[in-house]
Amino acid sequence: MSEGVEWALHSILNLAWAGPEHAVSAARLAAYYDLPPAYLNKQLQALVRAGLVSSGSGPRGGFRLARRLEDITLMDVVAAVEGPEEAFRCAGIRLRAPRGRPHEDGPVPEPAEDCQIHQAMREAELVWRRELAGRTLADVRDRVERVSPGVPRRARRWFAAARTTS
Amino acid sequence: MSEGVEWALHSILNLAWAGPEHAVSAARLAAYYDLPPAYLNKQLQALVRAGLVSSGSGPRGGFRLARRLEDITLMDVVAAVEGPEEAFRCAGIRLRAPRGRPHEDGPVPEPAEDCQIHQAMREAELVWRRELAGRTLADVRDRVERVSPGVPRRARRWFAAARTTS
DNA sequence: GGGGCATTACTCGGATAATGCCTGTCCGAGTCCACTAGG
DNA sequence: CCTAGTGGACTCGGACAGGCATTATCCGAGTAATGCCCC
16 A cells, blocks of 8 residues: 555644644645655645645645545545555456357346456455545544644644744 | 456466366466466465465476365455555654654553554454455355356366366 | 386476556746835 | 835646566476386
């Protein structure tokens, strides 16, 4: 799985803690974890395309949350960064198998529908997606605030101080 | 996800249909789906290392199932081909964040334990793995035989004829 | 005719290249602020 | 003093290389069958 998912999740949480009134630049978000700024910018662009965060140019520009944290699920972030394709791609290998009867004597089944292996794998992946879709980033935020109460304040202060610090 | 997983699953089913008395060569298995023989051989080697199939060299050599189909789960095959590492690797990004207090005033928590994002993603992946581990290839075989009863016979005949056909 | 043996063909197994995607970087378009000059 | 204009600095956004994992391939070690020669 792409590493950008992790960065995106952390950045979204940081944006939430920074508050919707401040727009945070990609460079600042990257500096917090010592990440390559331009590359993090690329990932944030994916989040913008997905409508999770909004962006603005210029000196006062940067990124800010476009939705409430309660309305962003882990699945949304994964889909935004990784793309909507499913992990297990059935290449239709079964169709290349030697056929008993070349002539068709009924409706030709869809490749994905016919392949039971694909079905089973798809089912497992669906469970995974459902689990991700059922967990919002608000849940994650609440857990963090319960386990490490100091983190949100620290993050908020650090990003607020970004403007004044050299 | 690696494409080899799909090849491995189909090949295992074909080995089961060919019967444990016949050893099928990688070339023959590959010819059934028109796959690159040497590369499929590589994937099958992974299955051998995992103990799912056994191999033998020589003219009568080839691959055959090492376990019953009831004792092989989808998880086994995925783990054998993809490796045991989890898909979402937490790079410990959180540790690089600026700390409020450099001095430690308690037991330092494990990175994976402390990062709630990692926790949530791990939980979802665990559900996925559990689903895969709960489904055996015998289930898949039964479904195939129910949906397409002709496939097993065709496969068995084709692999049995392998020896005689040019 | 029967048995032992060298040959041969066929298989896996691991070492070796080629390809594509993820990672990482750079520069241009747009935007807002700040300074300046004029009224 | 107030206002309009202009320069500058900062931001995102998409276009451009590099590195690494997956994909694909090749050749050698090993093995069992086969044909041949000798007894």
